[in-house]
Amino acid sequence: MIETKGYAVHEPGSDFSEFNFERRDVGPNDILIDILYAGICHSDIHQAKDEWHDSMPTTYPLVPGHEIVGRVVRVGDDVTKFAVGDLAGIGCFVDSCRECVNCKQGLQQFCFQRAVFTYNGVERDGVTRTYGGYSNNYVIDENYALKVRPADDLRGVAPLLCAGITTYSPLKRFGAGPGKKVGVVGLGGLGHMGVKIAKAMGAEVTIFSTSEGKAADAKALGADHFVVTKDPANLEPLAGTFNIILDTVSADHDINPYLGLLGVGGSMVVVGVPEKPNTVHSLSLIFGNKTLAGSLIGGIPETQEMLDFCADHNITADVEMIDPSRLPEAYDRTVKADVRYRFVIDMQNA
Numbered sequence: 184m185i186e187t188k189g190y191a192v193h194e195p196g197s198d199f200s201e202f203n204f205e206r207r208d209v210g211p212n213d214i215l216i217d218i219l220y221a222g223i224c225h226s227d228i229h230q231a232k233d234e235w236h237d238s239m240p241t242t243y244p245l246v247p248g249h250e251i252v253g254r255v256v257r258v259g260d261d262v263t264k265f266a267v268g269d270l271a272g273i274g275c276f277v278d279s280c281r282e283c284v285n286c287k288q289g290l291q292q293f294c295f296q297r298a299v300f301t302y303n304g305v306e307r308d309g310v311t312r313t314y315g316g317y318s319n320n321y322v323i324d325e326n327y328a329l330k331v332r333p334a335d336d337l338r339g340v341a342p343l344l345c346a347g348i349t350t351y352s353p354l355k356r357f358g359a360g361p362g363k364k365v366g367v368v369g370l371g372g373l374g375h376m377g378v379k380i381a382k383a384m385g386a387e388v389t390i391f392s393t394s395e396g397k398a399a400d401a402k403a404l405g406a407d408h409f410v411v412t413k414d415p416a417n418l419e420p421l422a423g424t425f426n427i428i429l430d431t432v433s434a435d436h437d438i439n440p441y442l443g444l445l446g447v448g449g450s451m452v453v454v455g456v457p458e459k460p461n462t463v464h465s466l467s468l469i470f471g472n473k474t475l476a477g478s479l480i481g482g483i484p485e486t487q488e489m490l491d492f493c494a495d496h497n498i499t500a501d502v503e504m505i506d507p508s509r510l511p512e513a514y515d516r517t518v519k520a521d522v523r524y525r526f527v528i529d530m531q532n533a
C-alpha cells in the first residue's frame with residue numbers, strides 16, 4: 184500500500200486536521216502521482232459540511248479535492264500514456280464501468296453504474312473509499328488521468344480540472360465562436376473561466392454581475408462588456424441579442440430575465456445549483472425556439488481536449504495560493520465569494 188498524508192474533516196463543520204491513510208498499490212494500469220497543487224471547488228465545501236446530504240451524503244473522514252495537478256512518480260507495467268516525470272491531472276472522477284453506453288461514448292461522468300468520484304466515493308471494488316487531492320499523492324488508472332503540458336503556471340492549471348471543463352463543455356456544445364454573443368452570468372470561479380474560454384473561442388463576451396466592483400476585473404479578464412444586473416433597466420436594451428448564456432450562479436435567482444436576452448435559437452445553460460427551483464413559463468422558450476440546458480463537467484476525452492485548448496491559448500485560472508493551514512480561511516472566503524478567483528493549495532511542502 185502507498186502511505187498518504189492528507190487533510191480531512193471528521194464531521195460536518197469541523198476544521199481540517201492531518202489525516203494519514205493508505206492508497207492502493209500501483210497496479211499494472213495505474214500511475215502514482217505526487218500532488219503539486221489542488222484547487223478548492225465550492226463542491227468541496229458543500230461536501231465537507233454535508234450540505235448535499237440528500238443526494239450525496241458525506242462519509243467522514245473526508246479528504247476533498249478534485250482539481251489536481253501533480254507529477255508522475257511511478258507507473259504500472261502496462262501503462263502507455265504516462266512516463267515517470269510527466270505531469271498529470273485528476274478531475275472529478277477516477278473510474279467508471281467502461282462498458283455502458285455513456286462510458287463508451289467518453290461521457291464517463293454519466294456512467295450508468297455511477298462514476299467513481301475522486302473523493303467521497305467508493306472504488307469499483309465496492310469497498311475502498313476515495314480520498315481527494317488535499318493530500319500528497321494519488322493512485323489512479325492511467326485512462327482516467329489527464330495529460331498536462333508543462334506550463335509556466337501549473338498552479339493555475341489545477342482549477343481547469345473542474346471549473347475549466349464545467350465551462351468549456353457547454354460553450355463548445357452550444358457553438359461559442361466568432362460572430363457569437365455569449366453572456367456569462369456571475370463572475371466567480373466558474374464565471375472567470377467561462378469568460379477566458381469563450382473569448383479564446385472567438386466569441387463576444389458580456390459579463391452579468393450583481394457587483395459593480397467587478398467591472399475592472401471583467402475587463403482585465405478580457406470581457407467585451409460588463410452589465411450590472413441590480414438595475415433591471417440595464418438588461419432591457421439587450422433583449423433578444425444573445426446566442427448563448429452561461430449561468431454560473433449558485434445563489435437563488437430568477438433565470439427568466441436571462442431567457443429574455445436570448446435571440447432566436449439561443450441557448451441558456453445552467454451550471455450553478457441554486458437551492459430553490461426556478462419556474463419557467465413554456466412560452467418563454469417557445470417564442471424564439473429557445474433552449475434551456477444543463478451541463479455536468481465533461482468526460483475524459485473532452486477534459487483532455489479542454490486542457491490542450493487552454494494550453495494552446497495560454498489560459499489558466501487566476502489563483503490565490505495557500506498552504507493547508509489556511510484551509511478554514513479559504514473556505515470562509517470562498518463562501519463569501521471573496522477570492523479572485525480560485526484558491527489553490529500548495530501541496531508540495533504540506
Ligand SMILES: [Zn+2]
Nearest residue numbers: 224225226345
Ligand atoms: Zn468542482
Ligand SMILES: [Zn+2]
Nearest residue numbers: 280283286294
Ligand atoms: Zn459506465
